[in-house]
Structure formats: C-alpha cells, structure tokens
Amino acid sequence: MSTREEILALAERVKGFMPTDEGRALFRVGCGQARGGTWLEVGAWCGKSAVFLGAAAQERDCVLYSLDHHHGSLENQRGWAHFDEELVDPLDGRLNTLPTWQRTISSAGLEDVVIGLVGPSRTIAAHFDQSLDLLFIDGGHAREVAWADYHAWTPKVAPGGTLLIHDVFPDPADGGRPPYEIYRAALESGEFHERGDQGSLRWLQRV
Numbered sequence: 001m002s003t004r005e006e007i008l009a010l011a012e013r014v015k016g017f018m019p020t021d022e023g024r025a026l027f028r029v030g031c032g033q034a035r036g037g038t039w040l041e042v043g044a045w046c047g048k049s050a051v052f053l054g055a056a057a058q059e060r061d062c063v064l065y066s067l068d069h070h071h072g073s074l075e076n077q078r079g080w081a082h083f084d085e086e087l088v089d090p091l092d093g094r095l096n097t098l099p100t101w102q103r104t105i106s107s108a109g110l111e112d113v114v115i116g117l118v119g120p121s122r123t124i125a126a127h128f129d130q131s132l133d134l135l136f137i138d139g140g141h142a143r144e145v146a147w148a149d150y151h152a153w154t155p156k157v158a159p160g161g162t163l164l165i166h167d168v169f170p171d172p173a174d175g176g177r178p179p180y181e182i183y184r185a186a187l188e189s190g191e192f193h194e195r196g197d198q199g200s201l202r203w204l205q206r207v
C-alpha cells in the first residue's frame with residue numbers, strides 16, 4: 001500500500017500533458033467529493049490524470065472509469081506536435097497507449113479503483129446507463145470530437161455532480177478552442193455553475 005504522497009509523486013512521472021499543479025487540483029477536487037461515487041474520465045492516454053484522480057477516488061471509496069480507445073488523438077499521430085515514437089506498437093505501426101496505461105495503474109496500486117474502458121467514447125456512452133458523480137473531459141480536441149463528448153457524457157452527470165474540463169484556453173492564441181467552447185456551453189446551459197480553476201482546468205457543479 002503506497003502513501004498518498006508516493007502515488008502523487010508517481011503520477012508526476014507518468015508521460016502526459018497534465019502539468020503538476022493541474023494534476024494536484026484534480027486530486028483536490030476528487031478529495032472533496034462524496035463517498036462511494038462513480039466517476040469517469042474521457043481520455044486516459046498513459047494514465048497520468050487517472051492516477052491523480054484515482055488517488056482521490058481511493059480515499060473517497062469511489063470508482064474511476066478511465067476511457068480511451070488508446071490509439072491517440074489526431075494531434076498525437078506521426079507528424080503532429082504530440083507524437084511519441086516510444087508508444088508505437090511495432091506489430092502494426094499504430095500508436096497504442098494501453099500497455100503503458102496498464103503499467104501505470106498497476107504501479108500506483110490502483111487496479112481496484114481505476115477501471116479501464118477501451119473503445120470509442122461515443123459507442124461506450126451510448127451503452128453506459130449509470131449516472132456520474134464526477135466527469136472529467138480530456139479526450140480529443142478536434143471540434144467534432146470534443147462536442148460529441150460533451151453531448152454524450154454531460155447529461156449523465158448527476159444533480160450536484162462535478163464536471164471537469166481540461167485544456168480550456170479562453171485566448172485562441174494559447175490553444176485550440178473546442179474545450180473552451182464546451183466549457184462555455186456548459187455554463188450557458190444554466191445546468192452548471194463554475195466552482196474553480198487551475199491553469200487550463202475548470203470545474204463546475206451541476207445544479
């Protein structure tokens with residue numbers, strides 16, 4: 001059994017795109033949740049955010065579903081900014097983050113807490129009936145993909161539940177707009193109130 005600090009230190013070393021201050025904020029938001037809840041993240045990559053959130057889920061007796069098809073987003077493919085040759089499967093030449101994700105969750109001792117869902121977000125959402133006490137959207141950032149995640153998953157957030165969105169950049173010069181657009185849509189729907197932010201992370205609560 002690892003201590004909280006050991007798990008968080010491990011999370012900081014996992015490959016990924018989550019700055020430490022934002023990962024720590026994920027952990028803090030998670031620790032503020034009610035006990036026994038069902039949580040889900042869209043976008044798992046190598047498991048970095050899953051360990052920050054999973055460490056909190058473990059403390060709150062919650063379960064975190066960590067969803068990804070594990071073949072990377074458009075921006076992770078060869079020739080794009082966030083490509084990583086080490087994550088290519090030599091057997092078929094495709095990106096495959098699943099083995100790394102599995103090793104991450106196992107080394108963090110979180111296999112009973114963080115449950116992988118491997119497949120396309122939209123298909124899983126269409127067959128996922130549980131309501132969510134916490135939803136973290138950090139999947140693909142292409143306009144169509146981000147909006148599909150928003151429409152498929154946010155209706156499942158329970159009243160009083162928490163919605164977190166990553167890579168929210170109000171200034172278009174800082175990054176892609178779709179995560180910002182869905183964050184605005186959540187606020188403008190009147191269904192969510194803003195509760196806090198850290199870097200490009202925002203969290204909201206369902207009314």
Ligand code: SAH
Pocket residue numbers: 015016017018041042043044045046047048049050067068069070071072073097119120121122138139140145
């Ligand atoms: N939350 C992670 C980073 C996720 S990166 C962290 O902070 O550590 C975004 C991920 O979304 C990629 O791994 C990509 O494979 C996944 N993704 C993109 N579109 C998807 C889709 N339609 N269905 C499932 N996963 C998707």
Ligand code: MG
Pocket residue numbers: 017018138166167
């Ligand atoms: Mg992100």
